[in-house]
Amino acid sequence: xxxxxxRCLECGNIFEKLFIKTGEEVIIECPKCKSxxxxxxxxxxxxxMGSGKGGSKPKVTTKSCSSGNDCMTLxxxxxxx
Ligand SMILES: [Zn+2]
Numbered sequence: 001x002x003x004x005x006x007r008c009l010e011c012g013n014i015f016e017k018l019f020i021k022t023g024e025e026v027i028i029e030c031p032k033c034k035s036x037x038x039x040x041x042x043x044x045x046x047x048x049m050g051s052g053k054g055g056s057k058p059k060v061t062t063k064s065c066s067s068g069n070d071c072m073t074l075x076x077x078x079x080x081x
Pocket of ligand 1: 008009010011012013030031032033034035
């Protein structure tokens with residue numbers, strides 16, 4: 001199960017997000033200040049997905065939400081069969 005780490009750009013809080021399902025799109029926000037501004041922290045402990053075949057990298061996309069705020073969503077790629 002992939003765990004991703006993020007750092008809030010507003011308050012500096014570092015939080016983790018655990019993704020149960022693959023292929024889902026989630027909206028991430030800081031649990032402390034609810035800011036949608038964050039950056040990905042590359043964790044020291046790399047997770048291993050399965051047998052490690054082929055390029056399953058999460059895709060981070062930025063899009064504009066209502067009222068002009070930027071939101072980021074993270075798309076977790078499904079297993080590559
Ligand atoms: Zn925050």
